[in-house]
Amino acid sequence: MIAFEGQRALDNVLMQIDQEILRYVLELMIRLALFSVVVIASPFVGRWLLQLVIKLLQLLGRYTVIDAQAIRKTFIQPFQNSLSLTGAFLFIAISLNLLIQYEDLYNFLGVIVYSILSAALAWFAFRIARRLIHSSVISWVNRWFGEVSEVVLIFETLIYVLIILLAIVIFAIGLRVNLVALGASLGISGVAIAFAAQQTLGRLFGTLELYLDRPYVSGEYIRVNFNPYAEDVYGLVEAIGLRSTKIRIVAQNTMMIVPNSTMAGKNIENVSRGKKTVAMLCLDFFKPLRIDEQALVSRIIEQESRLFWGFDQTNIRIQYSSTDDPEQPTTRARVFFFITSPSKNSLELRKRLLELANSAIAQKLAAQNLRFVVPEPTVYVDSPMTL
Numbered sequence: 001m002i003a004f005e006g007q008r009a010l011d012n013v014l015m016q017i018d019q020e021i022l023r024y025v026l027e028l029m030i031r032l033a034l035f036s037v038v039v040i041a042s043p044f045v046g047r048w049l050l051q052l053v054i055k056l057l058q059l060l061g062r063y064t065v066i067d068a069q070a071i072r073k074t075f076i077q078p079f080q081n082s083l084s085l086t087g088a089f090l091f092i093a094i095s096l097n098l099l100i101q102y103e104d105l106y107n108f109l110g111v112i113v114y115s116i117l118s119a120a121l122a123w124f125a126f127r128i129a130r131r132l133i134h135s136s137v138i139s140w141v142n143r144w145f146g147e148v149s150e151v152v153l154i155f156e157t158l159i160y161v162l163i164i165l166l167a168i169v170i171f172a173i174g175l176r177v178n179l180v181a182l183g184a185s186l187g188i189s190g191v192a193i194a195f196a197a198q199q200t201l202g203r204l205f206g207t208l209e210l211y212l213d214r215p216y217v218s219g220e221y222i223r224v225n226f227n228p229y230a231e232d233v234y235g236l237v238e239a240i241g242l243r244s245t246k247i248r249i250v251a252q253n254t255m256m257i258v259p260n261s262t263m264a265g266k267n268i269e270n271v272s273r274g275k276k277t278v279a280m281l282c283l284d285f286f287k288p289l290r291i292d293e294q295a296l297v298s299r300i301i302e303q304e305s306r307l308f309w310g311f312d313q314t315n316i317r318i319q320y321s322s323t324d325d326p327e328q329p330t331t332r333a334r335v336f337f338f339i340t341s342p343s344k345n346s347l348e349l350r351k352r353l354l355e356l357a358n359s360a361i362a363q364k365l366a367a368q369n370l371r372f373v374v375p376e377p378t379v380y381v382d383s384p385m386t387l
Contacts, residue, residue: 035096038092046091047084050080050083057076082120082127083124086120086124093174096110096174107175117171118167118170118174130156205261206260206265210260215270220272220273221235224263226262278381279338279378279381280336280381281334281337282376283373284372285370288329288330289331289333300368305357316335320332320334337354351380
């Protein structure tokens, strides 16, 4: 009797185990079937994602100032196959969570799915970045820096490195890799690599600093000192490369090649940008000015010009001359402002400030009952700085 009860209990346990195995296998087959349906339907989802992006662009173009047609023609149509492929594998990667409780199977399929997804995302981002750089960034860099080759190469390389890093992060997240622990384990190796590449990184950051700050560009004359016990080096900048700057020494006709990291840490005198503009303003007073009135006019002009930066206060010149007309004697005051500027845009700003200064001077003189007219607009004469 006891043996019979034991056999019966054993049969119940085996039956329960068989049911659990059957339930496990059945659930696995259902999830695999659903995942297979997802894989089959993924191309259609990718095309649907493309149509969704186009619809969103049309909606934005209808209610905003965005040119949806231009964006679609430039960034959607040339890459519609890449976008559809990326959307399809993104849908597969999301649906892979159906198998997340089967760790071995999930990891096996995850390596394949996330590898392809990361590669597709990186390839799509590469093509978009290349199109953006060639269509927009080049013209922007040409307008601001005056040259495009090395600058765009640096910028493009950095963008590609960031895209690769993002693709690696997406692959690691998909496989549930602990990025913090991985970063800690690679920390020592990263420090060693950074130490070994210290000079290379220094030159790279020096190049970026030169291109962002633009203390000089190709074709400009500069003066810089590399040895405090020797004379300054004066020469023509012939080229700014990824690693170094090439300077043609004046009077020697020799070429000096200096690392960009060294140039970024030096005090550089840009002789070519040292331009001085002389602005001449004429004021015709309706009466002859006495000595005290001339002194008052000079004091007002000097005081008001101090409120606006960009003028060489020590070189402001005022000349007074009287007319010989006995019926209506007048006094003409010629005011010479000396404006220094490092660039054309800066010069235009200083000219605008001079107009504001002239307006303030006119108000102060009117308050002192000194009436005048300006017979002609302000005359500007460019004069390069002497060496």
